[in-house]
Amino acid sequence: MTTKQAGVGSGLAAAALAFLLILITFSTIYIFVKRIWWFPEAITPLGADVDAQFVRTLVITGIVFFLAQLGLGFAIVRYRDRGRRAVYSHGNNKLEILWTTATAIMFLGLGIAAERAWARFHFQGASPGALQIEVVGQQFQWNFRYPGPDGVFGRTDPALINDGAGNFLGLDTSDPAAQDDLVVPQLAIPVNREVELILRAKDVTHSFFVRELRFKQDTVPGLTVRVHFTATKTGKYEIACAELCGLGHHRMRSDLFVLPPDEYENWLRQQAETE
Amino acid sequence: MAAHAHPVVHEAPKGFIRKYIFSTDHKIIGIQYYLLALVSVFIGIILSLLMRLHLIAPTIDLPWFGQMTPEQYLALMTMHGTIMVFFVLTTAPQSGFGNYFLPIQIGAPDMAFPRLNMLSFWVTFAALIVMLAAFFVAGGPGGVAGGAPISGWTAYTPLSAIGPIAGPGLGMGQTLWILSLALFAGASLMGALNFITTTLDLRTKGMSLMRMPLTVWAWFVTAILALLGFAVLLGAGILLLLDRTAGTSFFVPAGLVVTDTQIPHKGGSPLLWQHLFWFFGHPEVYIAILPGMGVTSHILSTFSRKPIFGYRAMVYAIFAIALLGLSVWGHHMFVSGMSPYSALAFSLLTMSIGVPSAIKTFNWIGTLWGGQIRLTTAMLFAIGFVSLFVTGGLSGLFLAQPTVDLPLHDTYFVVGHFHMIMGVAAIFGIFAATYFWFPKMFGRFLNERIGKIHFWITFIGVYAIFMPMHFIGIFGHPRRYADTTAVQFLAQLDPVHTFMTVAAFITGAAQLLFLFNFFWGLWKGEKASDINPWKATSLEWTVPSPPPHDNFQGRFPTVYRGPYEYSVPGAAEDYTPQTAPDTGQPASRH
Numbered sequence: 041m042t043t044k045q046a047g048v049g050s051g052l053a054a055a056a057l058a059f060l061l062i063l064i065t066f067s068t069i070y071i072f073v074k075r076i077w078w079f080p081e082a083i084t085p086l087g088a089d090v091d092a093q094f095v096r097t098l099v100i101t102g103i104v105f106f107l108a109q110l111g112l113g114f115a116i117v118r119y120r121d122r123g124r125r126a127v128y129s130h131g132n133n134k135l136e137i138l139w140t141t142a143t144a145i146m147f148l149g150l151g152i153a154a155e156r157a158w159a160r161f162h163f164q165g166a167s168p169g170a171l172q173i174e175v176v177g178q179q180f181q182w183n184f185r186y187p188g189p190d191g192v193f194g195r196t197d198p199a200l201i202n203d204g205a206g207n208f209l210g211l212d213t214s215d216p217a218a219q220d221d222l223v224v225p226q227l228a229i230p231v232n233r234e235v236e237l238i239l240r241a242k243d244v245t246h247s248f249f250v251r252e253l254r255f256k257q258d259t260v261p262g263l264t265v266r267v268h269f270t271a272t273k274t275g276k277y278e279i280a281c282a283e284l285c286g287l288g289h290h291r292m293r294s295d296l297f298v299l300p301p302d303e304y305e306n307w308l309r310q311q312a313e314t315e
Numbered sequence: 316m317a318a319h320a321h322p323v324v325h326e327a328p329k330g331f332i333r334k335y336i337f338s339t340d341h342k343i344i345g346i347q348y349y350l351l352a353l354v355s356v357f358i359g360i361i362l363s364l365l366m367r368l369h370l371i372a373p374t375i376d377l378p379w380f381g382q383m384t385p386e387q388y389l390a391l392m393t394m395h396g397t398i399m400v401f402f403v404l405t406t407a408p409q410s411g412f413g414n415y416f417l418p419i420q421i422g423a424p425d426m427a428f429p430r431l432n433m434l435s436f437w438v439t440f441a442a443l444i445v446m447l448a449a450f451f452v453a454g455g456p457g458g459v460a461g462g463a464p465i466s467g468w469t470a471y472t473p474l475s476a477i478g479p480i481a482g483p484g485l486g487m488g489q490t491l492w493i494l495s496l497a498l499f500a501g502a503s504l505m506g507a508l509n510f511i512t513t514t515l516d517l518r519t520k521g522m523s524l525m526r527m528p529l530t531v532w533a534w535f536v537t538a539i540l541a542l543l544g545f546a547v548l549l550g551a552g553i554l555l556l557l558d559r560t561a562g563t564s565f566f567v568p569a570g571l572v573v574t575d576t577q578i579p580h581k582g583g584s585p586l587l588w589q590h591l592f593w594f595f596g597h598p599e600v601y602i603a604i605l606p607g608m609g610v611t612s613h614i615l616s617t618f619s620r621k622p623i624f625g626y627r628a629m630v631y632a633i634f635a636i637a638l639l640g641l642s643v644w645g646h647h648m649f650v651s652g653m654s655p656y657s658a659l660a661f662s663l664l665t666m667s668i669g670v671p672s673a674i675k676t677f678n679w680i681g682t683l684w685g686g687q688i689r690l691t692t693a694m695l696f697a698i699g700f701v702s703l704f705v706t707g708g709l710s711g712l713f714l715a716q717p718t719v720d721l722p723l724h725d726t727y728f729v730v731g732h733f734h735m736i737m738g739v740a741a742i743f744g745i746f747a748a749t750y751f752w753f754p755k756m757f758g759r760f761l762n763e764r765i766g767k768i769h770f771w772i773t774f775i776g777v778y779a780i781f782m783p784m785h786f787i788g789i790f791g792h793p794r795r796y797a798d799t800t801a802v803q804f805l806a807q808l809d810p811v812h813t814f815m816t817v818a819a820f821i822t823g824a825a826q827l828l829f830l831f832n833f834f835w836g837l838w839k840g841e842k843a844s845d846i847n848p849w850k851a852t853s854l855e856w857t858v859p860s861p862p863p864h865d866n867f868q869g870r871f872p873t874v875y876r877g878p879y880e881y882s883v884p885g886a887a888e889d890y891t892p893q894t895a896p897d898t899g900q901p902a903s904r905h
Binding site (some may be wrong): 068079106111128137140148153154158161163198243257259262263280283285286290291293 | 456584674677680683721734780782787796882
């Protein structure tokens with residue numbers, strides 16, 4: 041193998057590689073711009089914030105992606121071996137400072153811009169009037185507990201858990217507050233009312249994920265995690281498990297119903313009766 | 316290391332076993348590591364193809380094994396990830412090429428601790444055997460997956476900690492998995508000590524730190540990361556083993572009930588495992604990719620016939636990436652239940668890694684700029700590395716922001732991201748290094764024509780496999796799903812899965828070209844009679860191919876200049892070796 045042989049066909053290969061880089065760049069940008077695969081419509085204010093930040097990130101990374109890939113393609117063609125001497129240069133400090141500063145400002149600016157939505161979601165607790173619902177993950181189903189008319193969650197005890205008898209959470213029926221608690225396999229919430237989810241797990245780690253809510257939250261054994269949101273659009277949405285929890289991980293699903301207030305009250309009554 | 320007054324030639328030990336099996340020669344050990352990774356990568360590829368097949372044809376009957384169950388899929392996934400991350404991406408770029416070329420590139424006769432080096436390899440080998448043994452024990456999902464565990468390469472607790480009650484493979488299979496990683500971590504610690512000591516103590520006369528090739532910098536810094544990271548993995552693995560076998564509760568809290576059975580642990584924390592695992596696991600990403608960055612820099616400079624653009628900036632960027640890489644593990648845990656306040660720090664530190672990564676990218680393009688680019692196969696793979704690194708790096712900026720991570724976490728977006736950067740970019744680094752150094756290692760060339768076909772199919776293939784994963788991740792497809800029929804919104808992504816599976820099979824098949832080229836090259840490849848066929852400048856090109864037992868036959872070179880002196884004005888040749896005396900005279904042949 042001589043350097044002469046290595047250079048053979050460089051023109052064609054350089055053009056082909058540059059073409060490929062252009063193709064990859066433009067098809068990627070096309071798919072993003074046309075939103076061929078995209079998030080479903082968001083149904084919470086948090087969702088709108090997340091989407092806005094996603095698009096900001098997409099624009100900035102898109103510019104860098106475009107410049108870097110096409111710069112690479114251009115250099116390959118423009119500076120292919122023509123049997124001359126290469127330019128002798130060890131670099132350029134001004135350029136280094138320029139692109140270090142530019143990327144630092146862009147990337148850190150982006151990171152700082154992302155914090156506000158996160159802070160609203162996690163640093164502020166739910167308002168006092170929020171509807172509280174407990175979410176408990178187990179292999180491989182979701183349990184949702186409503187406190188009932190008294191508004192108080194009754195006592196639970198892991199020792200009382202009996203899936204066979206339908207006591208998935210170990211409700212202690214000797215506690216008066218537990219008697220009106222409602223435990224169901226689906227989640228219904230009223231539209232335009234703040235909801236606070238109290239997330240727990242019985243066995244291993246799971247993750248509560250609803251695409252339209254634009255968040256997921258792990259449910260962790262031994263931990264109680266609270267999240268809150270207000271859904272502004274009625275409909276039926278799918279709940280999926282997003283943390284590997286065992287052999288049935290892929291089928292650990294349920295439904296979220298966002299209902300008008302009266303339908304929500306009806307739903308609650310029906311569930312209480314069938315229980 | 317000072318040059319000996321009189322050359323002292325160390326002969327290779329006689330006898331096949333001391334020379335090739337239990338060898339203390341860093342070059343043989345490097346090749347052993349490489350072959351171990353080669354076997355592992357094909358196991359890993361086969362596992363991934365079986366998974367891809369299952370995703371589009373869940374009811375198909377596999378020869379011998381029959382229909383694959385979801386738990387078998389998860390076991391294949393666990394083993395694919397583990398084998399690829401540890402036995403391929405950690406092994407080939409660092410332990411394989413690093414072992415072979417670090418001593419030669421700094422002008423040393425061997426590693427600082429040759430016997431420790433041999434021990435590192437054989438413990439790694441034992442780790443692989445123990446890992447593969449998990450396929451053959453009882454209590455697993457059976458079929459094609461045998462006894463392998465189903466908890467993923469991250470082995471989150473409590474799933475991995477409470478034994479077979481949590482699922483198939485979580486008994487003996489999981490125990491072997493942990494033992495294997497503990498062995499691997501121990502071996503990596505020994506290797507890291509060797510790399511660090513060798514780099515600091517055995518450099519030849521004139522080889523100042525700032526004259527080291529960027530490959531050496533990358534291996535050196537990777538070794539520091541490995542020392543800090545694998546120590547924590549080893550500790551975490553031992554604690555997990557104790558939870559499983561000795562009744563301790565480091566990672567399992569009180570009150571767990573699995574299928575109506577109470578788990579007798581109390582006081583542990585699942586998040587503790589995640590912190591310890593990712594304290595190792597994030598640096599591990601850089602352990603896999605930094606050597607590829609070093610190789611890419613080295614090859615881009617060589618085949619552009621240009622000095623590396625911004626050598627110092629490249630060195631500082633490696634350190635910055637490593638330092639930041641040690642302090643960002645929490646970005647894997649934004650939705651884990653960890654304090655949301657710490658997410659802010661982890662996020663901004665992670666975004667900062669984009670800066671040295673961008674410096675490296677721009678410097679690579681700067682190196683090409685104004686060059687005389689020769690598109691050898693090694694060069695094609697190095698350019699491919701840059702493209703994949705850009706793509707995979709930029710998708711990291713999405714996941715680094717807790718706000719954007721909320722929907723994207725644990726979806727295929729993450730799978731696409733880390734396969735692009737830590738998977739295929741690192742693999743492109745390995746391929747580039749293989750095509751580049753093969754003539755030095757074996758005295759023969761790989762076939763360039765087959766190599767180029769291999770490159771084109773692989774480059775197009777990996778984009779076709781992993782780019783769509785980002786899109787279906789944005790759509791909301793959770794990762795680690797054995798089956799896409801239960802969750803209803805996944806149905807419309809079926810065509811994308813089919814596309815990715817077809818791309819995976821074509822790309823997988825193209826790797827047979829590489830395998831053929833590799834073994835054909837060993838015995839039948841064109842002889843590399845010129846010791847410096849690429850007209851390169853670093854020390855490995857001043858010694859015979861393959862180099863003798865102690866590399867320099869006792870005549871240790873003196874280094875007069877930096878590693879990337881290409882196209883020096885006034886020089887007769889367009890490359891000036893590091894050993895060319897500082898007389899202003901034209902460079903000699905070697």
